[in-house]
Structures are given as structure tokens and as C-alpha cells.
Amino acid sequence: MALKVELVPVLSDNYSYLIYDEDQKKAAVVDPGEAGPLLVRAQERGVSIEQVLLTHHHGDHIEGTAEIVAATGCSVVGPAYEASKISGMTETVSEGDHLEVLGEKAEVFHVPGHTQGHIAISIASANALFSGDSLFVLGCGRLFEGGPADMWSALQKLRELPDETQVFCGHEYTLANAKFCATIEQGNAALTDRIAEIEALREKGLPTIPSTIGVEKATNPFMRADQANVAESIDMVGAAAVEVFAEIRSRKDSF
Ligand code: ZN
Numbered sequence: 001m002a003l004k005v006e007l008v009p010v011l012s013d014n015y016s017y018l019i020y021d022e023d024q025k026k027a028a029v030v031d032p033g034e035a036g037p038l039l040v041r042a043q044e045r046g047v048s049i050e051q052v053l054l055t056h057h058h059g060d061h062i063e064g065t066a067e068i069v070a071a072t073g074c075s076v077v078g079p080a081y082e083a084s085k086i087s088g089m090t091e092t093v094s095e096g097d098h099l100e101v102l103g104e105k106a107e108v109f110h111v112p113g114h115t116q117g118h119i120a121i122s123i124a125s126a127n128a129l130f131s132g133d134s135l136f137v138l139g140c141g142r143l144f145e146g147g148p149a150d151m152w153s154a155l156q157k158l159r160e161l162p163d164e165t166q167v168f169c170g171h172e173y174t175l176a177n178a179k180f181c182a183t184i185e186q187g188n189a190a191l192t193d194r195i196a197e198i199e200a201l202r203e204k205g206l207p208t209i210p211s212t213i214g215v216e217k218a219t220n221p222f223m224r225a226d227q228a229n230v231a232e233s234i235d236m237v238g239a240a241a242v243e244v245f246a247e248i249r250s251r252k253d254s255f
């Protein structure tokens with residue numbers, strides 16, 4: 001039986017996820033910024049939470065963990081490089097480690113930049129990537145603990161995933177990201193169409209997640225820093241991709 005993924009809004013604009021198997025009646029949760037909505041959703045689906053998966057140490061991604069552990073006795077998996085910043089982890093992982101989520105194989109990527117030890121987790125059988133605050137829909141995380149080269153190489157890794165991989169990220173920042181993207185790459189028809197789609201979704205109050213790796217590769221300027229059209233749009237023809245990326249990131253910081 002395939003795993004299902006449901007988005008669970010928490011706090012003001014965070015997304016946590018409930019990954020579950022209806023046959024086994026078991027679930028894992030990703031980035032519980034608060035516990036209540038996840039415990040309720042698991043109960044509604046008739047599944048018990050066995051595992052918490054954490055992408056990075058920021059409070060809005062981990063603060064519900066202790067309450068979920070107290071309620072369920074589940075295990076807690078998170079980034080090895082942030083072991084000193086996250087309490088209560090029962091298993092730490094780094095890139096290349098093969099992790100099991102509800103019996104399915106998961107892959108761990110080290111995607112630094114937003115935080116130094118940030119990880120992203122993909123579950124091939126669920127066709128899903130949980131990117132936390134590394135890759136966003138039409139954006140990427142702010143560089144709090146790393147430089148442009150870190151995030152650019154992180155995004156290049158994620159670009160290698162199959163195009164149909166669904167991207168489940170940590171925040172609903174898409175509309176603001178879309179407005180920014182429109183100022184970066186004007187001649188990209190896929191981006192123009194995507195922005196219209198996003199505006200329609202948000203007008204109805206619907207989430208813009210999941211996106212897919214294929215869609216992000218075609219529309220997200222942070223993933224496209226090595227594309228001639230992007231460099232040209234910001235007058236950086238001939239510059240190294242990492243320089244183009246850095247310029248886009250710094251424009252976004254002050255947008
Ligand atoms: Zn964060």
C-alpha cells in the first residue's frame with residue numbers, strides 16, 4: 001500500500017506533513033512546529049504516529065516534537081549536524097544514510113545554507129521530497145547559516161531528483177515568491193503560467209503545495225541560476241551560476 005501525504009498547516013504559515021499508511025495504521029510527521037493539529041489529524045485518519053522527521057533546528061519546525069513524543073512515544077529523526085541544537089532525537093542522519101519511514105526507504109540530502117545542518121528527505125515510493133526551508137515553491141530559504149554556494153549546490157542536488165517528485169516544503173511563501181520571480185525572469189512562459197495558477201489557488205485560500213521538481217526546474221529562478229535566460233534577465237551574462245544565484249538571493253532579501 002502506498003504511503004499518503006497530507007499537508008497540515010501549523011502556526012501562521014508553516015506546513016507540517018502527516019505521512020501515513022492506511023493498512024498498517026501508522027504515520028510519520030514532518031517538521032511539527034506545533035503538536036495539536038498533527039495529533040488531531042492522525043486521530044482523524046485512524047493512524048498512530050511512530051516517527052517524527054525534522055529538517056532543521058528552527059523552532060517553527062520542531063517545537064511540537066516533545067508533545068507528540070509524550071502523546072505517542074514515537075521516535076525522532078533529525079540532522080546529525082544539528083544534534084547539539086535539537087533535543088530529544090533518537091536517531092540522527094546525514095547525507096547518504098538510508099532511512100526507513102514506515103517501512104519505506106528514504107534518502108537523506110544535506111542541503112545547507114538556511115541552517116548549516118539542514119537536511120531534505122525524499123521517499124521514492126511516495127514520490128515525495130520534504131525540503132523544509134531549503135527549496136520553496138518559487139524560492140529558497142534565507143541564508144542564515146551559510147552562503148550562496150551552499151544553497152546553490154544544495155538546490156543542484158535536489159534538481160537531480162525525478163521531475164515528477166512532489167515537493168513538500170515548510171512554508172506557504174509562494175505568492176510573495178511569485179511576485180519576486182516576476183521581477184527576475186520576464187520571458188519565461190512557464191513562469192508566467194505558474195504565477196497565474198498560484199494567484200488563482202491563493203485567491204481560493206488553497207495551498208500551492210505540492211509543487212514538483214520538474215515545475216521548479218522550469219520556473220524557480222533559484223534553481224535556474226545556470227540558465228542563460230536568467231543571467232540575461234538580470235544583466236549578468238557570462239557570470240558564474242553561483243554569482244547569479246547570489247545576486248538573485250540578495251535581491252530577494254531586500255524585495
Ligand atoms: Zn527555518
Ligand code: FE
Nearest residue numbers: 058060133170
Ligand atoms: Fe521555517
